[in-house]
Amino acid sequence: VPDEGRWRPGFGAVAAIYAVGLLSWRVANHGPPHAAGVAIAVYAAGLLLGPSVVYAVLRRGGSRVGRAASVALGIPLLWLVKELVRVSAVHPPAESLYYALNPVAVGVYCAAVVPMALVEVEFRWRSEGPSRREAVRGWPAWVLGAFVLLAATAAAVGYDNGGREIFYAYVALYRVLFSSGS
Amino acid sequence: MDDMLGRRRSRRAFLAGLARALLHGLGGATLGAAAAKGGRADPTAANRAHRAGRAATERPPNIVVILSDNHRWDAWSGGGHPFVRTPALDRLAREGLTFANAFATTPLCSPARASFLTGRYAWQHGVWNNSDRGRWDDDNVTFLELLSRAGYATAFIGKWHMPGSGLPRLRGVDHFVTFTIQEGQGRYFDCPLVVDGREEPSRKAYLPEELTDRAIGFLAEPRDAPFCLYLCHKSVHHPWRPAPDHEGLYADAPVELPTGAHSWTGFTNGEIFGGFERPIESAIRSYMATVSSMDREIGRLLDALERHDLARDTVVVYTSDNGFLFGEHGRVELRWPFEEVIRIPLLVRAPQRVATPGRRVDAMALNIDLGPTLLALAGLGPPPLMQGVSLAPYLADPDAPGRQAWLVENHREFPYNAPSYRGVRTERYLYVEYEGRFDPTLHDVVDDPRQLHDLMDTAEAERVVPMLRAQLAALKRGERLDGPSDSGRGVDRAG
Numbered sequence: 001v002p003d004e005g006r007w008r009p010g011f012g013a014v015a016a017i018y019a020v021g022l023l024s025w026r027v028a029n030h031g032p033p034h035a036a037g038v039a040i041a042v043y044a045a046g047l048l049l050g051p052s053v054v055y056a057v058l059r060r061g062g063s064r065v066g067r068a069a070s071v072a073l074g075i076p077l078l079w080l081v082k083e084l085v086r087v088s089a090v091h092p093p094a095e096s097l098y099y100a101l102n103p104v105a106v107g108v109y110c111a112a113v114v115p116m117a118l119v120e121v122e123f124r125w126r127s128e129g130p131s132r133r134e135a136v137r138g139w140p141a142w143v144l145g146a147f148v149l150l151a152a153t154a155a156a157v158g159y160d161n162g163g164r165e166i167f168y169a170y171v172a173l174y175r176v177l178f179s180s181g182s
Numbered sequence: 183m184d185d186m187l188g189r190r191r192s193r194r195a196f197l198a199g200l201a202r203a204l205l206h207g208l209g210g211a212t213l214g215a216a217a218a219k220g221g222r223a224d225p226t227a228a229n230r231a232h233r234a235g236r237a238a239t240e241r242p243p244n245i246v247v248i249l250s251d252n253h254r255w256d257a258w259s260g261g262g263h264p265f266v267r268t269p270a271l272d273r274l275a276r277e278g279l280t281f282a283n284a285f286a287t288t289p290l291c292s293p294a295r296a297s298f299l300t301g302r303y304a305w306q307h308g309v310w311n312n313s314d315r316g317r318w319d320d321d322n323v324t325f326l327e328l329l330s331r332a333g334y335a336t337a338f339i340g341k342w343h344m345p346g347s348g349l350p351r352l353r354g355v356d357h358f359v360t361f362t363i364q365e366g367q368g369r370y371f372d373c374p375l376v377v378d379g380r381e382e383p384s385r386k387a388y389l390p391e392e393l394t395d396r397a398i399g400f401l402a403e404p405r406d407a408p409f410c411l412y413l414c415h416k417s418v419h420h421p422w423r424p425a426p427d428h429e430g431l432y433a434d435a436p437v438e439l440p441t442g443a444h445s446w447t448g449f450t451n452g453e454i455f456g457g458f459e460r461p462i463e464s465a466i467r468s469y470m471a472t473v474s475s476m477d478r479e480i481g482r483l484l485d486a487l488e489r490h491d492l493a494r495d496t497v498v499v500y501t502s503d504n505g506f507l508f509g510e511h512g513r514v515e516l517r518w519p520f521e522e523v524i525r526i527p528l529l530v531r532a533p534q535r536v537a538t539p540g541r542r543v544d545a546m547a548l549n550i551d552l553g554p555t556l557l558a559l560a561g562l563g564p565p566p567l568m569q570g571v572s573l574a575p576y577l578a579d580p581d582a583p584g585r586q587a588w589l590v591e592n593h594r595e596f597p598y599n600a601p602s603y604r605g606v607r608t609e610r611y612l613y614v615e616y617e618g619r620f621d622p623t624l625h626d627v628v629d630d631p632r633q634l635h636d637l638m639d640t641a642e643a644e645r646v647v648p649m650l651r652a653q654l655a656a657l658k659r660g661e662r663l664d665g666p667s668d669s670g671r672g673v674d675r676a677g
Contacts, residue, residue: 029450029512036444086452089619090594090601099597104454164421167455168365171313174596 010071017050052115244496253502255525270481278531294503301553301568310593325553330354340414370423417476424471443509517600545584589657
């Protein structure tokens, strides 16, 4: 199936959602305390649900999965870049890159991908062509993978008292990679 | 008395050890480098007199040190907190002295713990942070080792938590109870223990209760020699868990957040690793309930001292490794050079030694002073390696003058936000130089105790920063600015 979509609507949606996110982040950090909760909720919604909005826009515009997903994931990518800039004020570049693998960041990616997977399911369900049963049977592996990953993450964090052992394992790997034997 | 090899020590051996250690102390001690000026009392001389006068006639006191974790200096009822109740700490303050200006030289668990034990700054003892920079060196000399050499029976019970390969070989510690799970942080319930090198399950479900039981068991052992018990609680480190009957103890307490904080500060700017997976108000209530649970255990220990007729002969010290930020400066963390973090509680009860129980001492006291203080109370002097000074003179004279300035330092720890820094704290100023993309900061902690106004671009900074930089350079070189100094106070005010 040819990719009939366009990049521009996706980039526009990413820019709009990220701009709202930055604004709400500023309010959360520097605005009145009573507005902080709402601002953080808006920011989190943009980060976690924004990719699925972008994904839906692109899919309905005729984009194939690859284009829609890569543009939609620009939102957590921009968030990550912002985080790495912040972290690099304290830690060297290589260690800052390793920060991208911290459990909270990984949780954000998982949590962002799952709504996209739901959009994909909904899109196939409504789309013409294959029957609904075939659409369900034809779920791409990444859709299933996203569900499995999120479920596994949630179970591990719940089992592990908020994910403490996972965090300690992450720090232990950091020591192996970056420190000299301690 | 058992030594590390499990041998029994005789009273004669104890006295011989005490004499050796006393000679070592008098010959090698470098207590209080700076001389007193302007007719003020000289802590060094007072120390010497204190040692000489006592050691010949008195049996050294027993020593109990209780070290908690992340306990803010103001989070106890005697410290003015609006709702937490800490009757045991209040009792210690009432019957002893409160050091109202006590500080951690590195406001982080492992380095601070090593500083307590060794009497040295982090850049000297080598434990730079909790996990990845530096490590505990078994060649470090601890006050426990020196007390043991002098004949004390010693026990380390509780949180060790220092980076290194496994548990240390602590010379001079007769009884070592600790835990290693969760990177040495332990857990509040059903925490497996390591008892003298052997793994054992906890007998009590709640860790503070288990540790207190073991501490009471140690002090109740019949012995001729004095003892030193070093009890290190996990409380009140996150995840805060009070005793089951204290759950919800402060559920209805009104929590007032500091300026700049909101309920969700723990979710901003990477602060999530500070341990706040919930609104700050909820975390504070749990923290305070955990403080009260720990306080109850401290009360049990004090009662046991009474019950075993040991209270009169036992010096009890309560302190913590560092403080904590509950939203101040938009952070829920430690490590940063803010008063809420570097200040620690320090209470000393020393029956028959404190001249005026219930008094407060305003001179600046440091974690590195613990070792020299305990050694002085035992009639010993600290070895030259120790960088702190004895606080024993304040027992007789709470108004004795204090040190001029000291070094505050931090070494970055991945993935936390605080950069490496070194700074100098005087009675009035806190000046800090950072690594990474951070500019130096200067705060007047007398007029602006919450450090809301950075003075670096003001005329005041032009006046005082050169001298503070000179002091910082001296401290980095290892010089001590311990003694009371008119010039130091002059710098503080006029530059």
